[in-house]
Amino acid sequence: MxxxxxxxxxxxxxxYAETDQMGVVYHANYIVSFEVGxxxxxxxxxxxxxxxxxxxxxxxxxxxxxxxxxxxxxYDDQILVRTRIKFLRGPLIQFAYEVLHEPRGTMLAExxxxxxxxxxxxERTTLPTKYAExxxxxxxEQNGE
Amino acid sequence: MxxxxxxxxxxxxxxYAETDQMGVVYHANYIVSFEVGxxxxxxxxxxxxxxxxxxxxxxxxxxxxxxxxxxxxxYDDQILVRTRIKFLRGPLIQFAYEVLHEPRGTMLAExxxxxxxxxxxxERTTLPTKYAExxxxxxxEQNGE
Amino acid sequence: MxxxxxxxxxxxxxxYAETDQMGVVYHANYIVSFEVGxxxxxxxxxxxxxxxxxxxxxxxxxxxxxxxxxxxxxYDDQILVRTRIKFLRGPLIQFAYEVLHEPRGTMLAExxxxxxxxxxxxERTTLPTKYAExxxxxxxEQNGE
Amino acid sequence: MxxxxxxxxxxxxxxYAETDQMGVVYHANYIVSFEVGxxxxxxxxxxxxxxxxxxxxxxxxxxxxxxxxxxxxxYDDQILVRTRIKFLRGPLIQFAYEVLHEPRGTMLAExxxxxxxxxxxxERTTLPTKYAExxxxxxxEQNGE
Numbered sequence: 001m002x003x004x005x006x007x008x009x010x011x012x013x014x015x016y017a018e019t020d021q022m023g024v025v026y027h028a029n030y031i032v033s034f035e036v037g038x039x040x041x042x043x044x045x046x047x048x049x050x051x052x053x054x055x056x057x058x059x060x061x062x063x064x065x066x067x068x069x070x071x072x073x074x075y076d077d078q079i080l081v082r083t084r085i086k087f088l089r090g091p092l093i094q095f096a097y098e099v100l101h102e103p104r105g106t107m108l109a110e111x112x113x114x115x116x117x118x119x120x121x122x123e124r125t126t127l128p129t130k131y132a133e134x135x136x137x138x139x140x141e142q143n144g145e
Numbered sequence: 146m147x148x149x150x151x152x153x154x155x156x157x158x159x160x161y162a163e164t165d166q167m168g169v170v171y172h173a174n175y176i177v178s179f180e181v182g183x184x185x186x187x188x189x190x191x192x193x194x195x196x197x198x199x200x201x202x203x204x205x206x207x208x209x210x211x212x213x214x215x216x217x218x219x220y221d222d223q224i225l226v227r228t229r230i231k232f233l234r235g236p237l238i239q240f241a242y243e244v245l246h247e248p249r250g251t252m253l254a255e256x257x258x259x260x261x262x263x264x265x266x267x268e269r270t271t272l273p274t275k276y277a278e279x280x281x282x283x284x285x286e287q288n289g290e
Numbered sequence: 291m292x293x294x295x296x297x298x299x300x301x302x303x304x305x306y307a308e309t310d311q312m313g314v315v316y317h318a319n320y321i322v323s324f325e326v327g328x329x330x331x332x333x334x335x336x337x338x339x340x341x342x343x344x345x346x347x348x349x350x351x352x353x354x355x356x357x358x359x360x361x362x363x364x365y366d367d368q369i370l371v372r373t374r375i376k377f378l379r380g381p382l383i384q385f386a387y388e389v390l391h392e393p394r395g396t397m398l399a400e401x402x403x404x405x406x407x408x409x410x411x412x413e414r415t416t417l418p419t420k421y422a423e424x425x426x427x428x429x430x431e432q433n434g435e
Numbered sequence: 436m437x438x439x440x441x442x443x444x445x446x447x448x449x450x451y452a453e454t455d456q457m458g459v460v461y462h463a464n465y466i467v468s469f470e471v472g473x474x475x476x477x478x479x480x481x482x483x484x485x486x487x488x489x490x491x492x493x494x495x496x497x498x499x500x501x502x503x504x505x506x507x508x509x510y511d512d513q514i515l516v517r518t519r520i521k522f523l524r525g526p527l528i529q530f531a532y533e534v535l536h537e538p539r540g541t542m543l544a545e546x547x548x549x550x551x552x553x554x555x556x557x558e559r560t561t562l563p564t565k566y567a568e569x570x571x572x573x574x575x576e577q578n579g580e
């Protein structure tokens with residue numbers, strides 16, 4: 001069972017700008033929705049990604065991203081992005097995402113992103129303790145469920 | 146050995162709009178570069194994706210996309226996107242991409258996208274023969290090399 | 291005095307994707323925020339732009355847009371887009387926008403967009419009565435204030 | 436008469452990502468095409484905007500932008516962006532743009548952008564002499580024609 005405390009939830013209303021001539025959300029925009037979801041996951045744990053960058057020079061650079069498209073989202077749809085952490089191994093972090101059509105609850109897309117902790121010069125660095133401890137705590141509780 | 150005739154090549158100059166506050170190309174924009182590469186691959190085979198949609202009601206909807214980020218691209222960089230077909234199985238097509246920094250030749254990103262052939266109502270359909278034959282021919286020649 | 295009932299209010303959280311290498315929101319994204327504001331203005335009047343297109347084949351195509359940039363917005367900023375109608379003359383509609391940094395209340399950008407009512411084939415058409423009446427009512431009340 | 440030496444020319448192929456559900460290029464993307472045009476105008480004068488930022492800490496921040504939309508551009512269209520300088524007054528520079536459908540030569544959009552020369556902290560600064568002199572020379576020659 002998932003503990004809802006460990007799931008970031010971001011709500012996005014589809015913009016006209018995000019549609020394409022097929023009349024649906026252009027696929028690369030789901031990758032942007034993952035970013036929005038990740039930031040809300042961090043906020044739920046009490047962190048602001050803006051401050052991770054500014055105060056701790058800690059940047060979660062994307063090393064790999066993967067997305068499976070299940071059903072098209074359309075203009076003005078209300079989308080829910082559910083984000084959780086999958087693993088933390090040294091400088092590597094993986095998040096998993098579900099993108100849902102909120103009123104209908106249908107799955108639109110799902111995916112994962114793997115990140116490397118770097119400083120502002122893109123040099124590999126260690127995740128500051130406060131973040132690592134919070135992520136480890138979430139992972140332990142997820143596994144214990 | 147790769148037959149250069151079976152590699153689509155698209156050249157892209159990085160726009161300011163495509164950078165982010167890390168001073169590099171925002172990662173989701175590589176997924177857009179895959180689209181640009183795919184279209185040039187088709188053009189090299191003699192096909193215009195625009196006409197595939199308009200005249201044959203044949204749309205190559207994205208079912209899955211995957212991208213591994215190797216090195217950051219920066220503003221005004223000249224990027225080369227090399228695209229080839231990996232497989233064709235019924236209504237499924239997979240393309241593979243390499244995104245290179247053109248003057249330096251370094252790999253910036255690589256990935257794959259899997260597509261489903263659909264009509265304009267997103268109903269699964271068959272790839273019209275002229276495309277299927279061309280793709281099969283390329284795949285046979287690639288394997289024979 | 292402005293009647294707050296005639297101001298659409300849209301709230302937007304700045305995404306990483308929307309920043310550029312100056313560390314601020316890339317200017318063209320404000321034009322997208324105008325679109326978001328316009329849709330919320332219509333929603334406040336009881337209209338869904340999605341349905342205007344689908345049910346009435348009424349599309350508010352952009353004929354001109356203008357934006358003055360006052361102060362930069364930054365990543366994760368909470369932005370408020372305030373939208374009102376400026377005029378309605380036959381098939382022409384003009385909206386005006388203020389983009390504010392919500393917690394600080396400072397003006398980030400302001401602008402106008404002029405639209406032409408067209409059908410899905412981009413042919414000039416008349417605004418269906420229900421919309422025209424609602425817009426006229428708002429304009430009359432604004433002028434009477 | 437325009438001196439073609441004083442017109443930057445940028446060619447852009449419309450991407451699927453840039454279309455919207457009306458089947459045409461989403462309007463805010465023309466503002467991005469202005470950026471692409473401006474950079475090619477500078478390149479024609481012998482300047483790289485990338486180096487203006489890096490070596491001279493000279494950033495041409497956008498203060499105002501205006502665009503009039505004449506005809507829709509569609510997917511895979513080949514677009515030509517013609518850019519020229521309109522004025523230089525202290526820290527203010529204005530550029531004008533014409534966006535054309537290249538094979539047909541029809542006007543798609545036209546507009547202007549006004550810029551303020553700033554440093555990387557967005558403080559108003561003076562345009563370094565080498566740029567100011569080149570711009571003045573172009574302006575003088577334009578007026579003399």
